[in-house]
C-alpha cells in the first residue's frame with residue numbers, strides 16, 4: 001500500500017491507482033464517535049470552535065460524494081451579525097443555539113439554471129474539475145437528462161432542486177461527523193421559514209438566486225451542557241435482511 005507523502009493539501013491521501021483504503025480507525029471507535037455526536041441545544045460563547053477545526057469541517061463538506069460528482073453546493077460562513085440578527089426571527093430552530101455558537105454555515109444548493117444539461121457550471125465540472133474530454137460532454141449530458149427526467153422522474157424545478165438538496169445533506173452529514181471527531185459540537189438547522197430567510201440573504205447579496213438556493217444551515221461551537229441521552233430505535237426496527 002503506497003500513500004502519498006507529499007500532496008497539495010498536506011493530507012495523507014491515497015493516490016490514483018491505489019486499490020483500497022487502509023483503516024485509520026477501528027470499527028468500535030467509529031461507532032463510539034457516532035454515539036457521541038449529538039445536536040447541541042445551547043453553546044458556551046467563551047468556547048469557540050478553532051479555525052483549524054472549522055477548516056477541517058468545511059473540508060469534510062468539500063470532499064463529500066455527490067451524484068455524478070457534480071458537487072452541487074457552496075458553503076457560506078455567515079459572519080455578518082446584522083444579517084444573522086435579521087434572519088433570527090425566522091430561524092425558530094436556531095434560536096438559543098446560534099447565539100452562543102461561533103460559526104454559522106449556510107449550505108447552498110446549485111439552482112436549476114446551473115444544473116441544466118450543458119450549463120456553464122456542468123461543463124466546467126465535466127472538463128475543468130473531472131478532466132473528462134470535451135467530446136464526451138454530449139454523451140454525458142444525454143445520460144444526465146434521461147437520469148433526471150425519466151429514470152428518477154423529477155419533473156418540476158422544485159423536485160429537481162430537492163434532488164440537489166439530497167446531495168447537500170450528504171455534505172452536511174459529513175460535516176457533523178467530522179465535527180464530532182474533533183470534539184466540536186454542532187446543530188443542524190432546518191427549523192426556519194425558508195422564503196423570508198432567502199429574501200433577506202438575497203437582499204444582502206449573500207448569494208445569487210440565479211445560481212443558488214438555501215438548502216440547510218448548521219452551527220458549530222462548544223456546549224457546556226451535559227449531553228442528552230441518545231434515543232434511537234433498536235437495530236431490528238431499522239435494519240433487516242432479505243435473502
Ligand SMILES: Cc1cc2nc3c(=O)[nH]c(=O)nc-3n(C[C@H](O)[C@H](O)[C@H](O)COP(=O)(O)O)c2cc1C
Pocket residue numbers: 037038039040041092093094187188189190191192216230
Ligand atoms: C436536517 C436536520 C435538521 C435539523 N434541524 C434542527 C433545528 O432546526 N433545530 C434543532 O434544534 N435541531 C435540529 N435538528 C436536530 C435533530 O432534532 C436531532 O438530530 C435529532 O433529534 C437526534 O438527536 P441527536 O442529533 O442529538 O442524535 C436537525 C437535524 C437534522 C438532521
